[in-house]
Amino acid sequence: MNDSATLDESRIRSAGAEPHADAPRARAAERLAGGEFSTVGDVTVPDPIFSCRHVNVYYGEKHAIRDVSIDIARQEVLAMIGPSGCGKSTFLRCLNRMNDTIPSARVTGSILLDGRDIYDRKQDVVQLRARVGMVFQKPNPFPKSIYENVAYGPRIHGLAADRVELDEIVHTSLQRAGLWDEVKDRLSQPATSLSGGQQQRLCIARTIAVNPEVILMDEPCSALDPIATARIEDLIDELRATYAIVIVTHSMQQAARVSQRTAYFHLGSLVEVGPTERIFTNPRHRLTEAYITGRFG
Amino acid sequence: MSSMSEEGKPVRRPRTPRETQELVERSLRRRYGAERRFRAYGLCAVILGIAFVAFLFATILAQGVSVFRQAYVQLDVFYDPEVIDPSGTRREDDLRLADYEALVRTALRAEFPGIEGRRDVRQLTRLVSSGAAHELQRRVLANPGLVGQRERVWLLASADVDLLLKGEIARDEIGEEGRLSEEQLAWIDTLRERGRLELRFNRTFFVNGDSREPEQAGVRGAVMGSFFTLLLTLILSFPIGVAAAVYLEEFAPRNRWTDLIEVNINNLAAVPSIVFGLLGLAVFIGFFGLPRSAPLVGALVLTLLTLPTIIIAARAALKAVPPSIRDAALAMGASPIQTVVHHVLPLAMPGILTGTIIGMARALGETAPLLMIGMVAFIVDVPSGFTDPATALPVQIFLWSDSPERGFVERTSGAIIVLLAFLIVMNTAAVLLRRRFERRW
Numbered sequence: 001m002n003d004s005a006t007l008d009e010s011r012i013r014s015a016g017a018e019p020h021a022d023a024p025r026a027r028a029a030e031r032l033a034g035g036e037f038s039t040v041g042d043v044t045v046p047d048p049i050f051s052c053r054h055v056n057v058y059y060g061e062k063h064a065i066r067d068v069s070i071d072i073a074r075q076e077v078l079a080m081i082g083p084s085g086c087g088k089s090t091f092l093r094c095l096n097r098m099n100d101t102i103p104s105a106r107v108t109g110s111i112l113l114d115g116r117d118i119y120d121r122k123q124d125v126v127q128l129r130a131r132v133g134m135v136f137q138k139p140n141p142f143p144k145s146i147y148e149n150v151a152y153g154p155r156i157h158g159l160a161a162d163r164v165e166l167d168e169i170v171h172t173s174l175q176r177a178g179l180w181d182e183v184k185d186r187l188s189q190p191a192t193s194l195s196g197g198q199q200q201r202l203c204i205a206r207t208i209a210v211n212p213e214v215i216l217m218d219e220p221c222s223a224l225d226p227i228a229t230a231r232i233e234d235l236i237d238e239l240r241a242t243y244a245i246v247i248v249t250h251s252m253q254q255a256a257r258v259s260q261r262t263a264y265f266h267l268g269s270l271v272e273v274g275p276t277e278r279i280f281t282n283p284r285h286r287l288t289e290a291y292i293t294g295r296f297g
Numbered sequence: 298m299s300s301m302s303e304e305g306k307p308v309r310r311p312r313t314p315r316e317t318q319e320l321v322e323r324s325l326r327r328r329y330g331a332e333r334r335f336r337a338y339g340l341c342a343v344i345l346g347i348a349f350v351a352f353l354f355a356t357i358l359a360q361g362v363s364v365f366r367q368a369y370v371q372l373d374v375f376y377d378p379e380v381i382d383p384s385g386t387r388r389e390d391d392l393r394l395a396d397y398e399a400l401v402r403t404a405l406r407a408e409f410p411g412i413e414g415r416r417d418v419r420q421l422t423r424l425v426s427s428g429a430a431h432e433l434q435r436r437v438l439a440n441p442g443l444v445g446q447r448e449r450v451w452l453l454a455s456a457d458v459d460l461l462l463k464g465e466i467a468r469d470e471i472g473e474e475g476r477l478s479e480e481q482l483a484w485i486d487t488l489r490e491r492g493r494l495e496l497r498f499n500r501t502f503f504v505n506g507d508s509r510e511p512e513q514a515g516v517r518g519a520v521m522g523s524f525f526t527l528l529l530t531l532i533l534s535f536p537i538g539v540a541a542a543v544y545l546e547e548f549a550p551r552n553r554w555t556d557l558i559e560v561n562i563n564n565l566a567a568v569p570s571i572v573f574g575l576l577g578l579a580v581f582i583g584f585f586g587l588p589r590s591a592p593l594v595g596a597l598v599l600t601l602l603t604l605p606t607i608i609i610a611a612r613a614a615l616k617a618v619p620p621s622i623r624d625a626a627l628a629m630g631a632s633p634i635q636t637v638v639h640h641v642l643p644l645a646m647p648g649i650l651t652g653t654i655i656g657m658a659r660a661l662g663e664t665a666p667l668l669m670i671g672m673v674a675f676i677v678d679v680p681s682g683f684t685d686p687a688t689a690l691p692v693q694i695f696l697w698s699d700s701p702e703r704g705f706v707e708r709t710s711g712a713i714i715v716l717l718a719f720l721i722v723m724n725t726a727a728v729l730l731r732r733r734f735e736r737r738w
Contacts, residue, residue, distance in 0.1 A: 098628060103551060126630050134628035140621035142640060152639070153629045203625070210630060 040285045041274040045073040045261075049214060049244045050095060055109035057090055057099065057268075064090045066268040067109070072214070077236060077245045079259030079276065081252060083291065086265040088248045092216050095246065096132040097125050113214075130157055133207035137219040139199035141191035141206070146183050149191045149202055150174060153210035169209055177205035178235055197228025204235060208243075215239065217247040221254065233258050252292055256280050264288045357717075361710025367499035367512065368454035368462045370425055370488060372404040374433060376443045387444070392437055397430035398422070401452065408493070409484060420481055424488075426453035428501070428513040453501060454494065456512040456704035458485060462496055465703065502711060506677045507693065511704025514697070516715050518679045522592055522672065522687030523661060523719065529596030529683060530603060530660050535653055537600070538607030539642075542649075545608070546615040547637050566605035573602045574669030582670060589671035590686040598666045603656035610652020614645035646734040654727035658720060664691040690716045 048071035057065035065087045072078050072095075080088040090099070097118060099105040111118050118128050130153075141149050150170045153159075160166035170187070174180040179201045183194070191202055200220055207215055217236070221229040236245060236258045249255050255262050255276065262279040264272045264287070272279065272288045283289040312320075378385070380403075381395040405421050406412060412421055429452035436450070437443050457477055460466045468482060477485070488494035505515025549555045577598035581587045587594050618641050626636040642649075667673065672688050673696065680687035688696070690712060697709040 096628060098624065101623070101627060126632050129628055130630035134624075136621060136624060136628070138621060140619075140625040142622065142625060143644065152626075152631075156629070156631055156635055156639075206629065 039069065039270045040272040040288075041279075043070045043270070043273050045071045045076075047074065048072055049074045049114060050246075051110075051112040051115075052094075053110050053112075055091070055094060055107065055111060057087070057094060057108075058104075058106045059102065060104040064268050065094070068265075068268075068270040069109075070263060070270060070273060072244055072246060073261070074213075074244050075240060075242070076261060077240050077247060077259040079255035079262045080246065080248045080265060081250075081255050081262060081291070082265035082271075084250075085267075087268040088263075088265045089218050090268075091265070092134075092218055092246060092248050095214070095216055096129050096134055098129075098134065100125060130210050131212050132214045132216060133210060133212035134216040135200070135203050135207055135218065135220045138223050139196055139203055141194070141199050141202050143190065143192055145188045146174075146191050146194070146202060147187040149206050150209045153206060157210060159210070173205040173209035174202075176208055176239070177201045178231060179205055195228070197224050197231060200224060200228070200232060201235065204232070204239075208239070212243065214244045214246065217245065219248050219250060222250060229254070252280070264291060266291075357710050357713050361707055361712075361714045363463050363465075364502055364707045364711030364714075365499050366463070366496040367501060368459040368494065369451040369497045370429075370454045370458075371449060371451050371493045372401070372425075373407065373447060373449050374400055374404045375447050376400065376433075376437060376445060377403070378445045381437060381444050387441055389438065389441075392441060392444075393434065395434070395437075397433040397437075398427075400433055401425055401429050408488070417480065420478060421484065424455055424458055424481060424484060426455045426512045427510060428453045428508075431513075451497060453512050456510060456702065458494070459512055460703060461485065462494070463707075465707075502708070506679045507675060507688070507696070508677060509675075511700075511702045511708055514705070514708055516690070516693060516712050518676055519688050519690045519693035519712065520715060520719070521680050522595075522676075523689045523691075525592035525680060525683050525687065526595040526599060526667075526672075526689055527657060527661055527723075529592060530599040531653075531657060533596060533600040534603045534607055534656065538604050538653070538656075539611050539649060541604070542608045542611030542615060543637055543642070546612050547641065548633065562605050562608055566609060569665075570602055570663050571665040571669060573598050574666030576601065577666060578669045588684050588686070590674045590676065590688070591684045592672075592680065592687050593683040594670045595667050595672050595687075595689065596683070598670060599660040599663060602663060602666065603653075603660050606656035606659065607649070607652050610655065611645065611649045614648025614652065615641060617648060618644045643734065647731045650727055650731045650734070654724060657723060661716070661720060661723070662691055664689075664695055667692050668695075690719065 050070075050072035052071070053069045055065055055068045056063065068087075068091060080092065082088050093099045094107055094111060095118075099107060107119060113128070113131065117123065142152060144152075147170055150173050151160075151166055154166060154169045160169055171180065174183060179198060182198060183189075183202075191199065194202060200223075204215075204220075221232050224232065233254065236247065239245060240260075247255075247258065259276045261273065262276045263270055264279065264283075264285070266287050272283065272285045274284075279288065280292055283292060377400065380399050381397075382391055384391065402418065402422050405425065406418065409421060412418060432450070432452055436448075454462075457466070461468070461477060461482075466476065468477075485494060501513060502515045504517050505513055506518030508514040545555060545558065577594055581594045581597050582589055587597075622640050622644065623636055626640045627633070631639065667689050671686075673692050674686060674688065675696070676686050676688050678685070694709055694712045694716065697705045697712060
């Protein structure tokens with residue numbers, strides 16, 4: 001861990017991101033840990049839905065996210081890429097406060113959703129998660145019927161006045177998730193009887209049934225075959241018209257296919273942000289270039 | 298394949314594929330042998346276990362099955378108004394106090410007209426249980442119109458007659474104290490020839506409470522005592538145990554206090570049950586002044602006893618629910634309590650029920666703590682509530698197995714059969730319940 005940190009930071013220095021080129025390595029590492037390292041590229045967007053500034057996450061002693069600042073635009077797909085353990089999932093889980101479930105996790109800095117800090121004492125977590133939905137790496141439908149899976153969110157949030165309205169929400173959600181035609185005749189069957197790709201689309205349908213503003217996706221296709229992956233990617237493209245989507249992915253091709261902006265994370269730091277096309281064709285940072293050209297990762 | 302060089306170091310030449318094959322084959326043989334042996338050990342263990350269970354069931358059934366039949370004497374009883382109600386008031390109190398034994402005596406003498414003399418008459422009446430008079434009393438009180446009528450009724454025979462008919466005592470055991478005399482044997486034979494004495498279904502065993510007379514002793518009191526005790530134990534320990542487990546597993550912070558609580562719960566599960574009995578005696582009876590011998594106190598003590606079991610099992614079941622389900626529910630915006638109630642608990646319920654049934658089965662078989670709180674008393678009346686004095690099935694078995702009368706031997710086994718049946722009914726209910734929960738998804 002430490003070895004690779006020094007290695008990377010030497011790369012950062014040689015890339016010119018760190019101006020103190022002749023500072024001793026130890027001091028450079030300190031700065032990196034202290035958050036003096038600045039992200040390459042423009043982290044801001046006009047009228048962002050999420051605005052994160054100087055976010056640090058600690059798991060006990062471990063400093064998992066180091067001074068990350070980034071905006072997330074409405075109606076855009078932001079892809080977060082980076083090698084394993086770089087903190088992209090951790091950062092994603094900060095956005096709907098799923099990190100709250102980990103007792104040792106501590107978050108500092110500010111994350112504003114529509115201008116309001118979601119880590120504010122007055123912020124209701126339940127309400128936040130209704131606004132910021134999440135799709136997980138492994139499809140995790142509830143062990144209930146397909147209908148119940150989609151109806152659960154609207155039901156607990158009281159979104160449907162009666163059964164007819166609930167049926168309608170379930171119908172439109174499944175349709176938007178591109179699953180309706182496959183499951184319309186077996187809504188009462190257990191969700192676990194679906195295939196992996198179908199289960200993941202059901203999870204997406206379940207998320208959009210609550211009508212959130214942002215959808216977080218944590219490697220949604222890593223457990224799926226290429227055909228199911230393609231369907232999910234098409235779906236993400238369609239959903240972009242309505243929602244802001246943040247997707248964590250290990251696949252650079254996927255990031256290139258579905259996202260408009262890409263953020264490259266490395267060892268808890270946000271190294272580079274920019275339009276996806278630019279990141280993949282003309283990365284400015286040595287680390288980004290090394291990662292997308294497959295030299296490590 | 299390796300030879301020693303001059304320094305003593307083995308020099309190897311590379312093995313040919315064929316040699317490797319042979320080696321693998323040899324090791325395979327060894328591995329299969331080990332596997333077969335292991336399977337044989339397992340099979341032996343299972344067979345041994347089954348053999349013991351079969352032996353247990355066989356002996357208990359062999360000894361206890363006879364309890365379901367009981368010797369009854371059929372008598373023509375004349376409900377003599379002169380005896381039952383000389384004043385003719387037909388008041389219940391008068392009917393209750395009448396000399397029903399005289400009616401039995403008269404009916405018996407009518408059966409054997411030749412018998413005179415106090416000694417012979419006493420010997421004759423000894424063929425019939427003292428419970429026979431109670432039976433006649435019960436009939437008259439239930440239907441006062443019987444007074445003045447004749448009726449042919451099956452009345453309980455005495456324990457000795459019962460044992461003789463079942464072959465438990467030999468005919469040549471006569472003359473001993475309390476055993477049958479020559480004359481009695483002759484009367485018994487006569488009654489059997491006339492079809493007036495036979496083994497019939499033993500209703501008494503299932504409707505009576507305890508008694509000093511084996512032929513009148515029944516398990517009803519103990520069954521009801523156990524039923525009330527366990528019902529209350531379940532009502533108390535299931536919700537408390539599940540709530541404690543849910544709190545500890547899902548909500549409590551992980552710190553020194555919760556660690557301490559966890560260690561204590563695990564230790565409590567290993568505390569000898571009699572200690573809980575002493576605690577119940579001191580706290581519930583001594584301090585709170587609850588009634589002695591009552592299912593209420595028994596249930597409180599057994600609740601303390603089963604709680605650790607239920608909590609530990611429920612925590613394990615909750616822990617086994619995949620975290621992805623919790624994440625899914627929380628990410629949907631479910632509150633922590635909704636997550637638990639809607640998703641985690643239903644998934645953990647089969648495991649929780651298994652733990653509960655293990656705890657309840659232990660509570661059902663528990664004797665020692667009940668001795669401490671007085672549920673060992675000799676109680677004839679069938680309890681009808683949580684505060685009536687009562688005993689429990691295992692305590693009843695203990696009491697009967699301790700009784701000198703020979704008739705109690707089969708009662709003991711019979712009560713064990715009832716206890717096992719109780720247990721099987723309980724477990725079946727739990728299995729059905731569990732299957733229902735599992736089928737939900």
